[in-house]
Amino acid sequence: MPSFSSYKNPSLAADLVVFGYQQGILSILLLNRNTEPFKDQWVLPGAFLLMEERLRDTCARVLKTKLGMDDLYLEQLCTYDEPNRDPRGRAIAVAHYALVNPARFAITAGTMANDVKWFNVKELPGLGFDHDLIAADALKSLQHKILHYPVGFELLNDLFTMPELHALYECILDISIDRRNFRRKILDAGYIISTGKKREGLHNRHPDLYEFNKELKSIHLSF
Protein backbone atom coordinates (compact mmCIF):
# COMPACT_ATOMS: atom_id res chain seq x y z
CA MET A 1 0.00 0.00 0.00
CA PRO A 2 1.36 3.45 -0.87
CA SER A 3 2.17 5.87 1.92
CA PHE A 4 2.18 9.67 2.10
CA SER A 5 5.90 10.22 2.49
CA SER A 6 6.21 12.14 -0.77
CA TYR A 7 3.80 14.86 0.25
CA LYS A 8 4.95 18.02 1.99
CA ASN A 9 2.42 19.08 4.57
CA PRO A 10 1.64 22.30 6.42
CA SER A 11 2.13 22.46 10.16
CA LEU A 12 -0.97 21.65 12.11
CA ALA A 13 -1.83 23.27 15.42
CA ALA A 14 -4.65 23.19 17.92
CA ASP A 15 -5.57 26.64 19.23
CA LEU A 16 -7.70 27.10 22.30
CA VAL A 17 -10.27 29.63 23.34
CA VAL A 18 -10.59 28.99 27.08
CA PHE A 19 -13.77 30.57 28.46
CA GLY A 20 -14.13 31.26 32.14
CA TYR A 21 -17.01 32.81 34.04
CA GLN A 22 -16.52 34.57 37.35
CA GLN A 23 -18.23 37.44 39.15
CA GLY A 24 -20.66 37.94 36.35
CA ILE A 25 -17.96 38.31 33.71
CA LEU A 26 -17.20 35.99 30.80
CA SER A 27 -13.48 35.92 30.13
CA ILE A 28 -10.96 34.35 27.78
CA LEU A 29 -7.53 33.18 28.84
CA LEU A 30 -4.67 34.77 26.86
CA LEU A 31 -0.92 34.33 26.83
CA ASN A 32 1.60 37.10 26.36
CA ARG A 33 4.26 35.76 23.99
CA ASN A 34 7.92 36.07 24.90
CA THR A 35 9.26 34.99 21.50
CA GLU A 36 8.83 36.15 17.93
CA PRO A 37 6.57 36.35 16.08
CA PHE A 38 4.13 38.60 17.90
CA LYS A 39 6.52 38.95 20.85
CA ASP A 40 4.86 40.80 23.75
CA GLN A 41 1.46 40.48 22.14
CA TRP A 42 -1.49 38.55 23.53
CA VAL A 43 -2.50 35.33 21.78
CA LEU A 44 -4.61 32.25 22.34
CA PRO A 45 -2.88 29.22 23.87
CA GLY A 46 -2.10 26.44 21.40
CA ALA A 47 0.37 23.80 20.35
CA PHE A 48 1.43 21.82 17.34
CA LEU A 49 -0.11 18.43 16.84
CA LEU A 50 2.24 15.52 17.46
CA MET A 51 2.16 12.64 15.01
CA GLU A 52 0.70 10.12 17.45
CA GLU A 53 -1.71 12.57 19.04
CA ARG A 54 -5.35 13.44 18.50
CA LEU A 55 -6.37 17.07 18.37
CA ARG A 56 -8.24 16.91 21.65
CA ASP A 57 -5.15 15.40 23.24
CA THR A 58 -3.14 18.33 21.97
CA CYS A 59 -5.68 20.60 23.62
CA ALA A 60 -5.54 18.64 26.86
CA ARG A 61 -1.74 18.84 26.78
CA VAL A 62 -1.84 22.63 26.38
CA LEU A 63 -4.35 22.98 29.17
CA LYS A 64 -2.32 20.74 31.45
CA THR A 65 1.23 21.91 30.80
CA LYS A 66 0.71 25.58 30.00
CA LEU A 67 -2.20 26.29 32.30
CA GLY A 68 -2.36 23.53 34.88
CA MET A 69 -5.93 22.66 33.98
CA ASP A 70 -7.53 19.23 33.78
CA ASP A 71 -10.67 17.65 32.54
CA LEU A 72 -12.37 20.54 30.82
CA TYR A 73 -15.30 20.55 28.46
CA LEU A 74 -13.81 20.77 24.98
CA GLU A 75 -15.43 21.44 21.63
CA GLN A 76 -13.97 21.65 18.12
CA LEU A 77 -14.80 24.93 16.47
CA CYS A 78 -13.37 25.45 13.00
CA THR A 79 -10.20 25.09 10.97
CA TYR A 80 -8.30 28.21 9.91
CA ASP A 81 -6.12 27.91 6.84
CA GLU A 82 -5.33 31.39 5.55
CA PRO A 83 -1.83 30.93 4.05
CA ASN A 84 -0.28 33.98 5.72
CA ARG A 85 -1.84 33.60 9.12
CA ASP A 86 1.53 32.62 10.58
CA PRO A 87 4.62 34.55 9.41
CA ARG A 88 6.86 31.54 10.15
CA GLY A 89 5.35 29.51 7.35
CA ARG A 90 2.25 27.63 6.35
CA ALA A 91 0.39 26.66 9.50
CA ILE A 92 -3.15 25.48 9.82
CA ALA A 93 -5.01 25.80 13.08
CA VAL A 94 -7.90 23.71 14.29
CA ALA A 95 -9.57 25.94 16.85
CA HIS A 96 -11.31 24.57 19.93
CA TYR A 97 -12.98 26.12 22.88
CA ALA A 98 -12.90 24.99 26.48
CA LEU A 99 -15.12 25.91 29.42
CA VAL A 100 -13.72 26.29 32.90
CA ASN A 101 -14.76 27.48 36.31
CA PRO A 102 -11.74 29.70 37.11
CA ALA A 103 -12.28 29.21 40.82
CA ARG A 104 -10.97 25.65 40.40
CA PHE A 105 -7.55 26.57 39.02
CA ALA A 106 -4.70 28.94 39.76
CA ILE A 107 -3.16 29.80 36.41
CA THR A 108 0.57 30.20 35.89
CA ALA A 109 2.64 31.24 32.87
CA GLY A 110 4.52 28.42 31.11
CA THR A 111 7.91 28.68 29.43
CA MET A 112 6.50 30.09 26.22
CA ALA A 113 4.78 33.07 27.79
CA ASN A 114 5.58 36.15 29.84
CA ASP A 115 2.19 36.15 31.38
CA VAL A 116 -1.20 34.47 31.43
CA LYS A 117 -4.32 36.50 32.09
CA TRP A 118 -8.09 36.42 31.97
CA PHE A 119 -9.61 39.09 29.71
CA ASN A 120 -13.23 40.14 29.69
CA VAL A 121 -14.56 39.07 26.28
CA LYS A 122 -15.92 42.58 25.84
CA GLU A 123 -12.53 44.17 26.41
CA LEU A 124 -10.11 42.01 24.46
CA PRO A 125 -6.83 43.57 23.34
CA GLY A 126 -5.76 43.20 19.71
CA LEU A 127 -4.45 39.64 19.36
CA GLY A 128 -1.56 38.18 17.37
CA PHE A 129 -2.02 35.89 14.37
CA ASP A 130 -5.69 35.66 13.34
CA HIS A 131 -6.73 35.06 16.92
CA ASP A 132 -9.14 38.01 17.00
CA LEU A 133 -11.18 36.20 14.39
CA ILE A 134 -10.97 32.87 16.19
CA ALA A 135 -12.03 34.38 19.51
CA ALA A 136 -15.00 36.12 17.89
CA ASP A 137 -16.09 32.91 16.18
CA ALA A 138 -15.75 31.00 19.44
CA LEU A 139 -17.99 33.43 21.27
CA LYS A 140 -20.66 33.12 18.59
CA SER A 141 -20.41 29.36 18.82
CA LEU A 142 -20.72 29.41 22.61
CA GLN A 143 -23.77 31.65 22.38
CA HIS A 144 -25.38 29.09 20.14
CA LYS A 145 -24.25 26.14 22.24
CA ILE A 146 -25.74 27.49 25.44
CA LEU A 147 -29.21 27.24 23.91
CA HIS A 148 -28.83 23.55 23.08
CA TYR A 149 -26.55 22.10 25.69
CA PRO A 150 -26.46 22.68 29.48
CA VAL A 151 -23.23 24.61 29.36
CA GLY A 152 -23.79 26.20 32.75
CA PHE A 153 -22.81 22.86 34.23
CA GLU A 154 -19.22 23.51 33.15
CA LEU A 155 -19.02 27.13 34.23
CA LEU A 156 -20.82 27.19 37.59
CA ASN A 157 -20.33 25.30 40.83
CA ASP A 158 -22.14 22.01 41.39
CA LEU A 159 -24.82 23.82 43.37
CA PHE A 160 -26.04 27.15 42.09
CA THR A 161 -29.03 29.43 42.32
CA MET A 162 -31.52 30.52 39.69
CA PRO A 163 -30.27 34.12 39.74
CA GLU A 164 -26.74 32.85 39.16
CA LEU A 165 -27.80 30.81 36.14
CA HIS A 166 -29.85 33.73 34.91
CA ALA A 167 -26.89 36.09 35.13
CA LEU A 168 -24.73 33.57 33.25
CA TYR A 169 -27.18 33.48 30.35
CA GLU A 170 -27.55 37.24 30.22
CA CYS A 171 -23.79 37.60 30.24
CA ILE A 172 -22.98 35.05 27.55
CA LEU A 173 -25.84 35.99 25.24
CA ASP A 174 -25.29 39.68 25.96
CA ILE A 175 -29.02 40.38 26.26
CA SER A 176 -31.39 41.00 29.13
CA ILE A 177 -33.91 38.28 29.94
CA ASP A 178 -36.91 38.63 32.21
CA ARG A 179 -35.95 36.61 35.29
CA ARG A 180 -39.44 35.16 35.76
CA ASN A 181 -39.77 33.96 32.19
CA PHE A 182 -36.22 32.65 32.34
CA ARG A 183 -37.06 30.61 35.43
CA ARG A 184 -40.08 29.06 33.77
CA LYS A 185 -38.26 28.11 30.56
CA ILE A 186 -35.34 26.57 32.41
CA LEU A 187 -37.56 24.54 34.70
CA ASP A 188 -39.89 23.45 31.86
CA ALA A 189 -36.86 22.25 29.91
CA GLY A 190 -35.99 19.92 32.81
CA TYR A 191 -32.56 21.54 32.76
CA ILE A 192 -32.03 21.55 36.53
CA ILE A 193 -33.21 19.87 39.71
CA SER A 194 -34.15 21.57 42.94
CA THR A 195 -32.13 20.30 45.90
CA GLY A 196 -34.37 21.76 48.62
CA LYS A 197 -31.34 23.59 50.04
CA LYS A 198 -30.86 27.32 50.04
CA ARG A 199 -27.83 29.58 49.57
CA GLU A 200 -27.09 31.05 53.03
CA GLY A 201 -25.36 34.22 54.10
CA LEU A 202 -26.80 36.71 51.62
CA HIS A 203 -28.23 40.04 52.59
CA ASN A 204 -31.77 39.27 51.55
CA ARG A 205 -34.00 36.33 50.79
CA HIS A 206 -32.00 33.10 50.43
CA PRO A 207 -32.41 31.70 46.93
CA ASP A 208 -32.98 27.98 46.30
CA LEU A 209 -30.00 25.85 45.29
CA TYR A 210 -30.22 23.69 42.18
CA GLU A 211 -28.07 21.08 40.54
CA PHE A 212 -27.88 20.10 36.88
CA ASN A 213 -29.95 17.27 35.53
CA LYS A 214 -27.21 14.90 34.40
CA GLU A 215 -29.69 12.71 32.50
CA LEU A 216 -30.16 15.53 30.03
CA LYS A 217 -28.12 15.45 26.85
CA SER A 218 -29.61 18.23 24.77
CA ILE A 219 -32.06 21.01 25.38
CA HIS A 220 -33.86 23.61 23.35
CA LEU A 221 -34.05 27.16 24.66
CA SER A 222 -34.81 30.45 22.97
CA PHE A 223 -34.55 33.98 24.33
Add this chain to the structure above:
Amino acid sequence: MPSFSSYKNPSLAADLVVFGYQQGILSILLLNRNTEPFKDQWVLPGAFLLMEERLRDTCARVLKTKLGMDDLYLEQLCTYDEPNRDPRGRAIAVAHYALVNPARFAITAGTMANDVKWFNVKELPGLGFDHDLIAADALKSLQHKILHYPVGFELLNDLFTMPELHALYECILDISIDRRNFRRKILDAGYIISTGKKREGLHNRHPDLYEFNKELKSIHLSF
Protein backbone atom coordinates in the same frame (compact mmCIF):
# COMPACT_ATOMS: atom_id res chain seq x y z
CA MET B 1 12.46 34.11 12.80
CA PRO B 2 12.24 30.35 13.39
CA SER B 3 10.44 28.16 10.88
CA PHE B 4 8.61 24.87 11.21
CA SER B 5 10.95 22.67 9.20
CA SER B 6 11.83 20.44 12.16
CA TYR B 7 8.26 19.29 12.71
CA LYS B 8 6.85 16.22 11.04
CA ASN B 9 3.26 16.78 10.08
CA PRO B 10 0.31 14.55 9.20
CA SER B 11 -1.14 14.64 5.71
CA LEU B 12 -3.99 17.03 5.34
CA ALA B 13 -6.90 16.42 3.01
CA ALA B 14 -10.15 18.12 2.09
CA ASP B 15 -13.04 15.70 1.78
CA LEU B 16 -16.27 16.68 0.10
CA VAL B 17 -19.89 15.79 0.67
CA VAL B 18 -21.53 16.98 -2.55
CA PHE B 19 -25.29 17.28 -2.12
CA GLY B 20 -27.55 17.32 -5.13
CA TYR B 21 -31.33 17.58 -5.29
CA GLN B 22 -33.29 16.26 -8.24
CA GLN B 23 -36.74 14.78 -8.76
CA GLY B 24 -37.55 15.11 -5.08
CA ILE B 25 -34.49 13.17 -3.95
CA LEU B 26 -31.51 14.43 -2.00
CA SER B 27 -28.36 12.67 -3.14
CA ILE B 28 -24.66 12.56 -2.39
CA LEU B 29 -21.99 12.12 -5.03
CA LEU B 30 -19.68 9.14 -4.43
CA LEU B 31 -16.60 7.77 -6.16
CA ASN B 32 -15.77 4.13 -6.60
CA ARG B 33 -12.06 3.77 -5.88
CA ASN B 34 -9.84 1.89 -8.33
CA THR B 35 -6.78 1.79 -6.06
CA GLU B 36 -6.01 0.52 -2.60
CA PRO B 37 -6.97 1.15 0.11
CA PHE B 38 -10.71 0.53 -0.11
CA LYS B 39 -10.40 -0.51 -3.76
CA ASP B 40 -13.84 -0.97 -5.37
CA GLN B 41 -15.55 0.68 -2.44
CA TRP B 42 -17.52 3.92 -2.51
CA VAL B 43 -15.98 6.99 -0.87
CA LEU B 44 -16.37 10.74 -0.76
CA PRO B 45 -14.34 12.78 -3.26
CA GLY B 46 -11.33 14.52 -1.75
CA ALA B 47 -7.74 15.55 -2.27
CA PHE B 48 -4.64 16.41 -0.33
CA LEU B 49 -3.98 20.04 0.39
CA LEU B 50 -1.13 21.55 -1.59
CA MET B 51 1.28 23.82 0.26
CA GLU B 52 0.26 27.00 -1.53
CA GLU B 53 -3.43 26.17 -1.52
CA ARG B 54 -6.36 27.07 0.74
CA LEU B 55 -8.77 24.33 1.75
CA ARG B 56 -11.61 25.78 -0.28
CA ASP B 57 -9.30 25.85 -3.29
CA THR B 58 -8.58 22.17 -2.73
CA CYS B 59 -12.31 21.58 -2.75
CA ALA B 60 -12.75 23.64 -5.90
CA ARG B 61 -9.95 21.70 -7.55
CA VAL B 62 -11.61 18.37 -6.72
CA LEU B 63 -14.96 19.60 -7.97
CA LYS B 64 -13.42 20.91 -11.18
CA THR B 65 -10.99 18.14 -12.10
CA LYS B 66 -12.73 15.08 -10.72
CA LEU B 67 -16.30 16.11 -11.33
CA GLY B 68 -16.32 18.93 -13.86
CA MET B 69 -18.18 21.26 -11.51
CA ASP B 70 -17.68 24.97 -10.99
CA ASP B 71 -18.72 27.68 -8.63
CA LEU B 72 -20.56 25.72 -6.00
CA TYR B 73 -21.73 26.77 -2.57
CA LEU B 74 -19.13 25.42 -0.17
CA GLU B 75 -19.14 25.14 3.61
CA GLN B 76 -16.55 23.84 6.03
CA LEU B 77 -17.97 21.13 8.25
CA CYS B 78 -15.56 19.59 10.72
CA THR B 79 -12.05 18.17 11.01
CA TYR B 80 -11.60 14.42 11.44
CA ASP B 81 -8.39 13.31 13.09
CA GLU B 82 -8.84 9.74 14.28
CA PRO B 83 -5.29 8.31 13.95
CA ASN B 84 -6.32 5.12 12.12
CA ARG B 85 -8.88 6.63 9.78
CA ASP B 86 -6.52 6.09 6.83
CA PRO B 87 -4.55 2.80 6.66
CA ARG B 88 -1.79 4.48 4.63
CA GLY B 89 -0.72 6.64 7.55
CA ARG B 90 -1.72 9.58 9.64
CA ALA B 91 -4.10 11.69 7.60
CA ILE B 92 -6.38 14.41 8.83
CA ALA B 93 -9.42 15.40 6.85
CA VAL B 94 -11.19 18.72 6.86
CA ALA B 95 -14.65 17.87 5.64
CA HIS B 96 -16.73 20.26 3.57
CA TYR B 97 -20.07 20.06 1.92
CA ALA B 98 -21.12 21.49 -1.41
CA LEU B 99 -24.56 22.10 -2.86
CA VAL B 100 -25.25 21.58 -6.53
CA ASN B 101 -28.15 21.48 -8.92
CA PRO B 102 -27.28 18.23 -10.78
CA ALA B 103 -29.16 19.43 -13.85
CA ARG B 104 -26.29 21.87 -14.48
CA PHE B 105 -23.51 19.26 -14.74
CA ALA B 106 -22.83 15.95 -16.44
CA ILE B 107 -20.55 14.05 -14.08
CA THR B 108 -17.66 11.91 -15.31
CA ALA B 109 -15.23 9.65 -13.50
CA GLY B 110 -11.66 10.99 -13.13
CA THR B 111 -8.48 8.97 -13.19
CA MET B 112 -8.73 7.98 -9.53
CA ALA B 113 -12.15 6.37 -9.80
CA ASN B 114 -13.91 3.56 -11.63
CA ASP B 115 -17.19 5.35 -11.41
CA VAL B 116 -18.98 8.39 -10.08
CA LYS B 117 -22.60 8.15 -9.00
CA TRP B 118 -25.34 9.97 -7.18
CA PHE B 119 -26.73 8.04 -4.19
CA ASN B 120 -29.94 8.82 -2.38
CA VAL B 121 -28.91 9.93 1.11
CA LYS B 122 -31.39 7.43 2.52
CA GLU B 123 -29.82 4.53 0.63
CA LEU B 124 -26.09 5.04 1.01
CA PRO B 125 -23.83 2.00 0.68
CA GLY B 126 -21.19 1.36 3.34
CA LEU B 127 -18.36 3.82 2.65
CA GLY B 128 -14.60 3.50 2.91
CA PHE B 129 -12.49 5.34 5.51
CA ASP B 130 -14.68 7.12 8.07
CA HIS B 131 -16.83 8.57 5.32
CA ASP B 132 -20.06 7.11 6.70
CA LEU B 133 -19.58 9.31 9.72
CA ILE B 134 -18.67 12.36 7.66
CA ALA B 135 -21.69 11.96 5.40
CA ALA B 136 -24.03 11.60 8.39
CA ASP B 137 -22.57 14.70 10.04
CA ALA B 138 -22.90 16.64 6.80
CA LEU B 139 -26.57 15.79 6.48
CA LYS B 140 -27.23 16.96 10.04
CA SER B 141 -25.38 20.16 9.30
CA LEU B 142 -27.36 20.76 6.11
CA GLN B 143 -30.62 20.16 7.97
CA HIS B 144 -29.62 22.86 10.41
CA LYS B 145 -28.32 25.20 7.72
CA ILE B 146 -31.54 25.14 5.73
CA LEU B 147 -33.35 26.75 8.67
CA HIS B 148 -30.95 29.69 8.84
CA TYR B 149 -29.71 30.26 5.33
CA PRO B 150 -31.63 30.25 2.02
CA VAL B 151 -30.03 27.03 0.84
CA GLY B 152 -32.74 26.36 -1.72
CA PHE B 153 -31.08 29.04 -3.83
CA GLU B 154 -28.20 26.65 -4.49
CA LEU B 155 -30.24 23.54 -5.14
CA LEU B 156 -33.13 24.78 -7.27
CA ASN B 157 -33.31 26.66 -10.54
CA ASP B 158 -33.34 30.45 -10.53
CA LEU B 159 -37.11 30.41 -10.85
CA PHE B 160 -39.04 27.90 -8.80
CA THR B 161 -42.48 27.33 -7.40
CA MET B 162 -43.72 27.18 -3.84
CA PRO B 163 -44.53 23.44 -4.10
CA GLU B 164 -40.98 22.82 -5.33
CA LEU B 165 -39.46 24.67 -2.38
CA HIS B 166 -41.87 22.90 -0.06
CA ALA B 167 -40.84 19.48 -1.36
CA LEU B 168 -37.17 20.41 -0.95
CA TYR B 169 -37.67 21.25 2.72
CA GLU B 170 -39.68 18.12 3.38
CA CYS B 171 -37.00 16.04 1.68
CA ILE B 172 -33.98 17.54 3.42
CA LEU B 173 -35.56 17.72 6.87
CA ASP B 174 -37.21 14.33 6.36
CA ILE B 175 -40.49 15.50 7.87
CA SER B 176 -43.88 16.46 6.48
CA ILE B 177 -44.86 20.10 6.67
CA ASP B 178 -48.33 21.52 6.05
CA ARG B 179 -48.00 23.26 2.69
CA ARG B 180 -50.16 26.23 3.74
CA ASN B 181 -48.27 26.93 6.93
CA PHE B 182 -45.03 26.44 5.04
CA ARG B 183 -46.05 29.05 2.47
CA ARG B 184 -46.89 31.58 5.15
CA LYS B 185 -43.62 31.13 7.05
CA ILE B 186 -41.50 31.37 3.92
CA LEU B 187 -43.25 34.49 2.71
CA ASP B 188 -43.22 36.15 6.15
CA ALA B 189 -39.48 35.50 6.39
CA GLY B 190 -39.00 37.53 3.20
CA TYR B 191 -37.17 34.51 1.82
CA ILE B 192 -38.44 34.79 -1.74
CA ILE B 193 -39.95 37.27 -4.19
CA SER B 194 -42.91 36.66 -6.45
CA THR B 195 -42.09 37.26 -10.11
CA GLY B 196 -45.67 37.41 -11.34
CA LYS B 197 -44.89 34.60 -13.80
CA LYS B 198 -46.29 31.10 -13.64
CA ARG B 199 -44.85 27.66 -14.39
CA GLU B 200 -46.53 26.51 -17.64
CA GLY B 201 -47.22 23.08 -19.03
CA LEU B 202 -48.40 21.25 -15.92
CA HIS B 203 -51.54 19.14 -15.80
CA ASN B 204 -53.36 21.32 -13.34
CA ARG B 205 -53.29 24.83 -11.94
CA HIS B 206 -50.05 26.64 -12.87
CA PRO B 207 -48.16 27.58 -9.72
CA ASP B 208 -46.55 31.02 -9.30
CA LEU B 209 -42.84 31.34 -9.98
CA TYR B 210 -40.60 32.90 -7.33
CA GLU B 211 -36.99 33.93 -7.15
CA PHE B 212 -34.75 34.18 -4.10
CA ASN B 213 -34.37 37.45 -2.24
CA LYS B 214 -30.67 38.08 -2.74
CA GLU B 215 -30.65 40.87 -0.15
CA LEU B 216 -31.27 38.28 2.52
CA LYS B 217 -28.26 36.95 4.39
CA SER B 218 -29.78 34.93 7.18
CA ILE B 219 -33.23 33.73 8.06
CA HIS B 220 -34.91 32.00 10.95
CA LEU B 221 -37.32 29.17 10.24
CA SER B 222 -38.70 26.42 12.42
CA PHE B 223 -40.75 23.38 11.45
Add this chain to the structure above:
DNA sequence: ACAAAAGTGTTGTTTTTACACCCATGG
Protein backbone atom coordinates in the same frame (compact mmCIF):
# COMPACT_ATOMS: atom_id res chain seq x y z
C1' DA C 1 -68.19 18.44 -15.12
C1' DC C 2 -64.49 16.24 -12.73
C1' DA C 3 -60.00 15.27 -10.53
C1' DA C 4 -55.79 17.17 -9.12
C1' DA C 5 -53.08 20.53 -7.43
C1' DA C 6 -52.34 25.38 -6.07
C1' DG C 7 -53.80 29.82 -3.86
C1' DT C 8 -56.36 31.92 0.18
C1' DG C 9 -58.59 32.24 4.73
C1' DT C 10 -60.19 30.87 9.53
C1' DT C 11 -60.15 29.16 14.07
C1' DG C 12 -58.52 27.07 18.32
C1' DT C 13 -54.36 26.12 20.86
C1' DT C 14 -49.91 26.78 22.53
C1' DT C 15 -46.05 29.63 23.49
C1' DT C 16 -44.16 33.95 24.54
C1' DT C 17 -44.07 38.28 26.72
C1' DA C 18 -44.86 41.75 29.99
C1' DC C 19 -46.12 42.58 34.02
C1' DA C 20 -48.15 42.57 39.33
C1' DC C 21 -47.88 40.56 43.60
C1' DC C 22 -46.16 38.28 47.66
C1' DC C 23 -42.31 36.36 50.64
C1' DA C 24 -37.84 36.22 53.13
C1' DT C 25 -33.82 38.45 54.93
C1' DG C 26 -30.63 42.01 57.08
C1' DG C 27 -30.18 46.35 58.74
Add this chain to the structure above:
DNA sequence: CCATGGGTGTAAAAACAACACTTTTGT
Protein backbone atom coordinates in the same frame (compact mmCIF):
# COMPACT_ATOMS: atom_id res chain seq x y z
C1' DC D 1 -40.54 48.33 59.17
C1' DC D 2 -38.16 49.25 55.16
C1' DA D 3 -35.14 48.18 51.13
C1' DT D 4 -33.58 44.53 48.38
C1' DG D 5 -33.87 40.70 45.93
C1' DG D 6 -36.19 36.15 45.12
C1' DG D 7 -40.39 33.12 44.43
C1' DT D 8 -45.23 32.78 42.33
C1' DG D 9 -49.15 33.94 39.28
C1' DT D 10 -51.81 36.05 35.47
C1' DA D 11 -53.52 38.29 31.35
C1' DA D 12 -52.55 40.07 26.70
C1' DA D 13 -50.17 39.19 22.45
C1' DA D 14 -47.92 36.54 19.17
C1' DA D 15 -46.92 32.31 16.94
C1' DC D 16 -48.28 27.84 15.50
C1' DA D 17 -51.11 23.96 13.92
C1' DA D 18 -54.95 22.05 11.84
C1' DC D 19 -58.20 22.49 8.63
C1' DA D 20 -62.02 24.34 4.97
C1' DC D 21 -62.72 26.65 0.99
C1' DT D 22 -61.92 28.56 -3.62
C1' DT D 23 -59.40 28.83 -8.09
C1' DT D 24 -57.09 27.09 -12.13
C1' DT D 25 -55.83 23.65 -15.23
C1' DG D 26 -56.18 19.25 -18.43
C1' DT D 27 -59.08 15.64 -19.67
